[in-house]
Amino acid sequence: MPEGHLIHHLAGRLNTDFRSTPLHVTSPQGRFAREAAVLDGTRLERAEARGKHLFLHFDAPSPEHIVYIHLGLIGQLRFEPVADVWGQVRLRLEPADAAEPLAAQPADADASPAEPLAANLRGPQWCRLITPAEYAAAVAKIGHDPIRADADPQELWAQVQRSSRSIASLLMDQKLFAGVGNIYRAEVLFRQGIAPTTPGKELTRAQFDAVWADLVDLMRAGVDSARIDTVRPEHTPEAMGRAPRKDDHGGEVYVYRREGLPCYVCSTPVAARVLEGRNLFWCPACQRG
Structure with a gap:
């Protein structure tokens, strides 16, 4: 099971690469399709790691606008070229305008523009769309994270x-x-x-x-x-x-x-x-x- 350092690493990648543009949010596997439709076209406000838990806060108008992810034993969140779609992808985030490269993919002046990436979630223990109240309840059960400055x-x-x-x-x-x-x-x-x-x-x-x-x-x-x-x-x-x-x-x-x-x-x-x-x-x- 991924430990907390990796969840914080993933949150950092999401914050760097996926907050600059509206996102196309889908569920190629289909198991998160209804929830993905609520978020499609919105922006990621921030990705937040708390221990082994990952929260994605979106600016969606719906009361349910936070994606709560726990990777569990086999889950993976991978950053892959938008054209590379394979496997059972529960949740997929990609720039709505995939022609524009993401911020964290700089290219040298003489190089070709970097290919935009998608964030593909496979095999999580859970992936849920929750409300701020449900988020507060979940956070209250999580202990003290050594990586976070607010740990006590x-x-x-x-x-x-x-x-x-x-x-x-x-x-x-x-x-x-x-x-x-x-x-x-x-x-x-x-x-x-x-x-x-x-x-x-x-x-x-x-x-x-x-x-x-x-x-x-x-x-x-x-x-x-x-x-x-x-x-x-x-x-x-x-x-x-x-x-x-x-x-x-x-x-x-x-x-x-x-x-x-x-x-x-x-x-x-x-x-x-x-x-x-x-x-x-x-x-x-x-x-x-």
């Missing part, structure tokens, strides 16, 4: 401090740490040397602050690159003389999906177990608790 770590600390659940469990709770997924969960606990089984109420304030600050830095860096990199400079492939990581998720990590392989710091084999239906990875030596 003080309130989050109070919630963590009261909990007997493990910090590994709490980090995956989207009503607490919005946007944090399995990779960031495993990596930030490793980087801070915290045993994943540590109950929230046993976490010190210094440990919580370090986890939060690390999430802010790592996740904000991931917005621009659209990938997750968590290793420090001394543990990169170049510094260690090792082969780069090969994985569908990309990025260089310490423990995620490295079960049985030697820890880059202490050489202890990385451990793994299933916690609440998700694989958890950690180093038993570096994260003793």
Whole structure:
């Protein structure tokens, strides 16, 4: 499932590329056709990411003018040439006048004009057209997003401090740490040397602050690159003389999906177990608790 950094990356692309012109909004698959017709010909006011949730605010006259998207496990939002239509596209955004290139596609003076792009949504967990009241209700259920400036770590600390659940469990709770997924969960606990089984109420304030600050830095860096990199400079492939990581998720990590392989710091084999239906990875030596 895409983690919060990617949702913010997608929102940034939409804000840069799709707010400059009226949009042709369609549902080639047909499952969002009625809702797309309401939005067709309107402008995108802004795309907004909150954790793993994406909201598209349009200037449509209808009371329902916000598209609420959750990509889920297999959903994708891809930016593709307008002529390239394939697969089961639930929602498609393209400039109403596709002859004009989009703002984020600059061309050199001697080059041909860039081909305009369409935003194609495939396989989301859900794609809904909602009202501002429904938007407010949805936002109220979303936790504190480390990428957003309006996150409140003080309130989050109070919630963590009261909990007997493990910090590994709490980090995956989207009503607490919005946007944090399995990779960031495993990596930030490793980087801070915290045993994943540590109950929230046993976490010190210094440990919580370090986890939060690390999430802010790592996740904000991931917005621009659209990938997750968590290793420090001394543990990169170049510094260690090792082969780069090969994985569908990309990025260089310490423990995620490295079960049985030697820890880059202490050489202890990385451990793994299933916690609440998700694989958890950690180093038993570096994260003793």
